[in-house]
Amino acid sequence: GAVVSQHPSWxxxxxxxxxxxxCRSLDFQATxxxxxxxxxxxxxxxxxxxxxxxxxxYEQGVEKDKFLINHASLTLSTLTVxxxxxxxxxxxxxxxxxxxxxxxxxxxxxxxxxxx
Amino acid sequence: xxxxxxSPQFLSIQEGxxxxxxxxxxxxxxxxxxxxxxPGEGPVLLVTVVTGGEVKKLKRLTFxxxxxxxxxxxxxxxxxxxxxxxxxxxxxxHGQNFVFGPGTRLSVLP
Numbered sequence: 001g002a003v004v005s006q007h008p009s010w011x012x013x014x015x016x017x018x019x020x021x022x023c024r025s026l027d028f029q030a031t032x033x034x035x036x037x038x039x040x041x042x043x044x045x046x047x048x049x050x051x052x053x054x055x056x057x058y059e060q061g062v063e064k065d066k067f068l069i070n071h072a073s074l075t076l077s078t079l080t081v082x083x084x085x086x087x088x089x090x091x092x093x094x095x096x097x098x099x100x101x102x103x104x105x106x107x108x109x110x111x112x113x114x115x116x
Numbered sequence: 117x118x119x120x121x122x123s124p125q126f127l128s129i130q131e132g133x134x135x136x137x138x139x140x141x142x143x144x145x146x147x148x149x150x151x152x153x154x155p156g157e158g159p160v161l162l163v164t165v166v167t168g169g170e171v172k173k174l175k176r177l178t179f180x181x182x183x184x185x186x187x188x189x190x191x192x193x194x195x196x197x198x199x200x201x202x203x204x205x206x207x208x209x210h211g212q213n214f215v216f217g218p219g220t221r222l223s224v225l226p
Contacts (some may be wrong), residue, residue: 046213079221
């Protein structure tokens with residue numbers, strides 16, 4: 001399968017600072033990328049969907065000004081958690097899809113964010 | 117309210133046993149996927165089913181999509197410790213993104 005790489009794998013930051021997480025499709029062009037959040041022992045919750053060159057579509061309840069998503073190229077999307085607080089601590093996972101609809105989406109390895 | 121329900125929530129079995137986990141919904145899906153996720157890793161796709169009644173086998177794993185395309189099951193034969201993980205189902209309606217179920221956490225003891 002195709003490879004999606006997330007960076008960093010884990011990050012610890014101070015409350016009030018911003019953190020950027022990168023999601024790269026290494027061997028294919030991703031027309032759509034998805035960002036998920038996963039709390040311990042829970043399932044994945046979709047935060048937003050981004051298509052290259054356009055604004056991300058956020059799910060209900062997700063603050064777009066707090067979770068900034070940029071999908072500037074077909075191989076890179078970034079999620080910036082602004083003014084992070086301890087309650088933002090979570091496992092953030094991206095996935096990337098080459099085609100539309102039912103085509104397979106490949107997941108990154110996730111980023112563990114801890115805000116202290 | 118969860119669009120997809122998974123059962124059981126937790127399952128702990130001995131190596132060599134068989135097991136079945138379920139994914140249920142009141143909605144009809146165009147496509148349904150099963151993933152396995154290990155701690156600290158992203159989910160890995162196991163299978164995609166799109167046809168009602170479809171059965172797919174992947175070594176010791178057998179996946180079935182319900183006739184009405186509202187439910188699915190995953191059966192593991194002779195479970196091994198390497199099967200331990202969180203099993204997630206995800207369903208998509210036509211033209212929409214996949215939605216994940218809450219998952220079944222499987223622990224296979226040696």
